[in-house]
Amino acid sequence: MQPRHDLFASGNTSFSRGQRLLNRWWRRQSPARQDRFVTIGPLVSVLLFLAAIISAFWYLRNEEIEREIESVKRDTEIVQQQMRLRLIESQEQLIRLAGQMTRRPTDAVDFIEEAASLARERPEITQITWLAADRERRASHSVSGYPMETNPTLDPSMPGLGRASEPERAFVAARDLRQPVYSRAFPNVVTAPVFQLQVPLFEGSRFAGVVLAEYSVATLLRLTVPDVVSSRHTIAVLDDLAREVATSEPASPGQLIHRAAIVHDAPLTPTANGLIVRGQGWRTSIGLISNTLFWMVVALSGLTVWMLLATWRHMRRRGQIQSALVQETNFRRAMENSMLTGMRALDLEGRITYVNPAFCAMTGFSEADLIGARPPFPHWPPTMIDENMRLLQQELQGRSPAGGIEVKVIRKDGTLFDARMYVSPLIDSKGHQTGWMTSMTNITEAKRIRDQLSASHERFTTVLEGLDAAVSVLSVQQSELLFANRSYRLWFGAEAHGHDMLAGPNAALPFRADQDDMVDSFSGLPTEELTEAGSDPREVYVEPLGKWFDVRSRYLQWTDGRLAQMLIATDITARRRAEEQASRQAEKAQVTSRLVTMGEMASSVAHELNQPLTAIANYCNGMVSRVKNDAIGKDDLIAALEKTSKQAQRAGQIIHRIRSFVKRSEPQRQRSEAKTIVEEAVELANIELRRRNVSLHTYVAQRLPPLMCDPILIEQVVLNLVKNAAEAIDVAQMPPQRRHIELRVVPRHTPDEGGVIEFSITDMGPGMKEEVLSRMYEAFFSTKADGLGIGLGLCRSIIESHRGRIKAQNLYNGEAIVGCRFSFTLPVDITLARGEFPPSAPSPAPANNTVAS
Structure with a gap:
């Protein structure tokens, strides 16, 4: 183990080495940067202190919120467990009642006694009903205060065949699943929120009906929420659409309900019918923003920061002004060098005081050649000095047009180009005019393109005027004729009525400024792009001219942005006459074809007619022979005459049918x-x-x-x-x-x-x-x-x-x-x-x- 004094020695050595490095870095900084760091140090320390205070307050506040959330969650789960136990007990008693009804015969009186006993023990049950398999109500017990509709078809609590109601869905589910089923919440006859438990009854394996118990959601909530919970938080029951069904703390009349800050939801088991138990809590703390101590610390820290920043700003102001001047000078110089527009400044006497690089590049003269020059200037063409002198005097007098002046400029190499010059006065800081600033733009290429466009427009107009078809353009909004070529003017004049006749009755109605906003005046116009929108060609007959026209239309955007309709009408009168003549020839050919067909069938037709004619001759000869011999009776004579008549009618029908087939007639x-x-x-x-x-x-x-x-x-x-x-x-x-x-x-x-x-x-x-x-x-x-x-x-x-x-x-x-x-x-x-x-x-x-x- 290293001795303690060795550890202190090594620590001091590291500290001294770091201090030396810091001093060396500090000496390398400039005085301005050292002043900046000296100012930033206290500012950073104050900001760190403020951040520490805010973090402490924030941590304490979050701890309190966590405790509130945990309390709401705990109370909500307590109420959920109470409801769950109470519903399970009620369900077991109803299942026991259903079992007794299936094991021994039960009449309505016995059922009502058992139901009343169960309802006394379970106040949340408002109604117990015995329903047969055909949904007929055998017996029912309703708690006092909850009226029961005597007509089952009007009772919302009763299932009905074909009725889309919650009781009906629960009845079908209990019958099909063969087990108790809870319904979703719905309003009963007094519009109170309720839900049902339907227990199926079986006789052997046959479905015999259900025992229906209806629960009041409000009563169930009131019985299961402890007083200690209701004193701390609000417990509510919500349906599957998040609507509040019942609450432990209903709002008083006129009271404004605020959304709870803390909410915890738990499903209402074992119903599985979409009901949710929601616990709501409100924060009891005044919050970080409302804390006086917090604001005192913030105010003191802000005052300190403001004082430090004011000192720092005062120190930097002089350096910033100096830097700004340098930047402004560099910016103006860069802007002047990058401009493509030539700039020239004149004093009040007409002497050039400034030109930018673009002006020099445009004319070919250097800055030394131009600055200080007096009229005539080097970039003036020798043949246009008088004209340029007049324009210069106009410029010095402030009478130059706002749209600019178009002039000729000669380069140093002797070439000419067209330019447009714009003039504006130069004003100094005291508001006095010191000269004129002229901007010059080379418009040679733009002028060339403009001349080409003008020539192209002239050629296009010449082509349209030479067309044999009538071309017209009509404004949709104002019904104004915007363009008409020579053929249109020759046939219809210079009015818009010819366009209307060619467009037909389905043309778009003119726009009226005073029409109702609810009326769509552009109904029927194309919704696709104007360049692609058009219509099928139509053939129109103009009675005053006696001509047929093939009309093609298209919507387009006119040069001023207005919506317009263009029509191209081609005279097809000669083609229509040829078509009519061809149609008449085709009709003649149809009749000829029928005649040819009947000619080919002539022998068959003759054979067909030979049978009835031969029969008529035989009948007539036979009748004549028997009449001469007095060997025929009246009935036989009538029968023979009838047969003769039928054969004659048959021959007539054949001839009439052939005649109507070959007869020439117009197509009908x-x-x-x-x-x-x-x-x-x-x-x-x-x-x-x-x-x-x-x-x-x-x-x-x-x-x-x-x-x-x-x-x-x-x-x-x-x-x-x-x-x-x-x-x-x-x-x-x-x-x-x-x-x-x-x-x-x-x-x-x-x-x-x-x-x-x-x-x-x-x-x-x-x-x-x-x-x-x-x-x-x-x-x-x-x-x-x-x-x-x-x-x-x-x-x-x-x-x-x-x-x-x-x-x-x-x-x-x-x-x-x-x-x-x-x-x-x-x-x-x-x-x-x-x-x-x-x-x-x-x-x-x-x-x-x-x-x-």
Whole structure:
């Protein structure tokens, strides 16, 4: 062990070494820094003393708060345990009562006696009820002071089938879980907060009902909170939404309730129904901020700190002023050297007194060349000395325009550049003007760009004026015509009414400053970016001009920031006339196609008419022979005449149907049924089908929506497709098992077309080649030797004029073609661009007809 005097010796040696190092560091510091450290030392000691006092006060205050928190927590847990024991005892007694009821027969009187005895022992129980399995109230006992609703459907404490109430949820849970269940808190008939315990009853394994006990939350809290706890803290019961249900210290009328500073929550067990026991406490100490001694210490420390800081500030002031002057000088010099704008100062006599480096760099002259110079200055062009002298006199007299002066400046190397000069007076510290400060900016590049923009604008305006289309821009708010080219002025003049006619009735309403703020005047305007917002092209007829225009619109932001609408209207009168002429030619081609179809079916039609005419001749000859021989009775004569009349009607129907099919008429859109169109087309097709020994099977779904179409044109398409299928089967000499056609009409829904009705004609013929599929809609293209090549093209035109689609495809079995299917669709309502229609589903009772050869 080292002797004690050796330890002291080593300690003194370390101390002396540290002192020497400190003295050496102190001598290396400058006098100003030594003064600063001398001032900072007392300041730091005072601040440390103040921090120690504050820490002591803070520690004592936290200790007191911890004791308060622990007291609130302890009292809350005591109340929780008291409630828990009381609820468990009540639950055991109710379970015992339920067991007695299941072991021996119990009537209502016995139940009420047992319930009254239990309620006397447990004042928190306000009601005990016996409910059957069907929720019928067998017997009930209510504590005096808590009325019971006589009508079970109006009693909020009774469960009801289909009722979203807490008693009903507890009843269902007790029945399903087969164990006692606590309900969540709810208001009873007098709006007092209560919760229930429902104990299930069983007869063997069958659910027989429940014993329902209703607890008053306020009474339970009052019975379980000891006086010593209520005198110290406030105990409250909260529901699952943190709302206060009951409290041990209710607020008096008019009393302001403050939020407790200390709160501790504990769940109310064993209910598990969301109720929480909350203990609330308030701090009894006056706090650190309200302590007089604390403020005395703070005040004395603050006074000491202020005195030290005042001394330190006085010592530093002179050095700061000197440093500030140096910094200001350096700052101004750095700012002058970094500026791109040339600065020049003149005295009242027009002599240059100052130029910055940017001015020298801009003109090429040095500071020595410029300072002290008198007019004419070296940077003035020789040819513009008189003009510059006039501008200088204007500058010295203070009449220079605020927007600056545009001048020509010559560099030292002889090159010229454009500059803009701004003039402001120089004022000294006494408020007297000592000269003029001029700032100069090189605008050569900006002027060049401005000239290019002006030329570009002129070219753009020339292009717009030369367009054959009318271009106009209208302000949305003021309905003011902002721009109109030559074509617009030629057709509509210089007014905005032409723009309104082209925009149509759906144009945005003009903005009115006096309109109601609740009205959105910009309703209907695009919400996307103006550069991308537009509208679909529209065709507008202007009656005063007798012209058709293709109008395209777009919203844009005008040069002054206003919202504007631009229209480009192109004259399409010649195109519309050509389209109308083509439409008339297409109608003639449709009639021609029907005539060609009936011409091809002429022999079949003659054969079809031969049967009823032959029958009429036979009936007439037979009746004449029997009348001559007096061998016919009145009844036989009437029967023969009726048969003759039926055959004549049949022949007339055939002739009328063919006549109405081939009669030329304008296309007429009308409400039509798909079933009727199919029946009439099949009636005409039967002649051709029987001649070619081909059968037709039809399937038309029930309850199809009506179509807005020309039934004759759609019937022509169906007949043409059926006839083509029959010809393909007959020409290919298909065997009997493949000599049939299927015609189906079903609803469909597609993302592109929406709700449509699909007509499909499927044959079992040889199909079509790929090159035929790609060219079958071309005009005058046909695979038949005597075909005109207009049938399928007309079919496509008819379907597309009804805003439908037609397509063809081969049917395959592996790689072999086993048939062909033509299908076309018609929208349910062609007045809508995209009709809504429910997805297709199999029809419950389709109409299924078969026409055999």
